[in-house]
Amino acid sequence: MKLRTTLATVLLAAVVPVAAACGTTAEAASTTTSSTSGSAASDSSTTDTGFPGGGGQGGPGGVDVSSVTTEEQLVELVQEAYGDAGLDLHRGHQPVQDVLDEVLAISHDELHVRMDAGQNLATVAEDVGVDPQTLVDALVESWSPAIDDLLAAGTITEDEAEQYRAALEEAFTFRVDWDGEEATPTFTGLAA
Known part of the structure; x- marks a missing residue:
C-alpha cells in the first residue's frame, strides 16, 4: 500500500505541471485520484474550474x-x-x-x-x-x-x-x- 501511495504521488507530481499548462489540473488530479483511491493524491485541491484558487478563461488564478x-x-x-x-x-x-x-x-x-x-x-x-x-x-x-x-x-x-x-x-x-x-x-x- 505504501508503494502504491508513493507511486501515485510521483505520478501526480509528473502529471499536474503539464496538466496545469493546459488548464486540466482537475481532470488530471481526478484521474490520478480515481486510480489511487485512498492515497495521498486524493488530497489534491482545485476548484471546479480546474484551477488552483479559482480562475476561468483568464488562466490559473487569473481573470476571466x-x-x-x-x-x-x-x-x-x-x-x-x-x-x-x-x-x-x-x-x-x-x-x-x-x-x-x-x-x-x-x-x-x-x-x-x-x-x-x-x-x-x-x-x-x-x-x-x-x-x-x-x-x-x-x-x-x-x-x-x-x-x-x-x-x-x-x-x-x-x-x-x-x-x-x-x-x-x-x-x-x-x-x-x-x-x-x-x-x-x-x-x-x-x-x-
Whole structure:
C-alpha cells in the first residue's frame, strides 16, 4: 500500500505541471485520484474550474475575460496575457486554447509535442504556414472585449482603451515569441 501511495504521488507530481499548462489540473488530479483511491493524491485541491484558487478563461488564478469590470482587473488580464514562465514554453495555454486550435489548426497533443521539443508558438505557427502576427492578432481580438466593455461603461477613455490594446498586443507578442529565457515583464497599468 505504501508503494502504491508513493507511486501515485510521483505520478501526480509528473502529471499536474503539464496538466496545469493546459488548464486540466482537475481532470488530471481526478484521474490520478480515481486510480489511487485512498492515497495521498486524493488530497489534491482545485476548484471546479480546474484551477488552483479559482480562475476561468483568464488562466490559473487569473481573470476571466468575460467578467472584467474594473481597470484593476484589466491590468491583471494584460499581465495574464504574458503567460506563466513557470510552465515553460506552454506558459499556460489553456486560457487561449480555443484561439490556438482555430488559428494553428493542429491538435492539442501535436502542440504539446512541438512545445516539448522546444518550439515556441511563433515557430509552431510558421511550421504550419501561419504568420505569427496572425496568431497575435487573434489572441488580442479574443481578449479585447474586456477593454471594449470598460470603454462602454465609461470606466476608461478611448485613448486608454487604445493603450490597453497596445499593451495586450505587446503581452501576446511576448508570449508567442518567448524564447524560454527572457524574464516575463510586469504590467502594472498605464503610465500616468
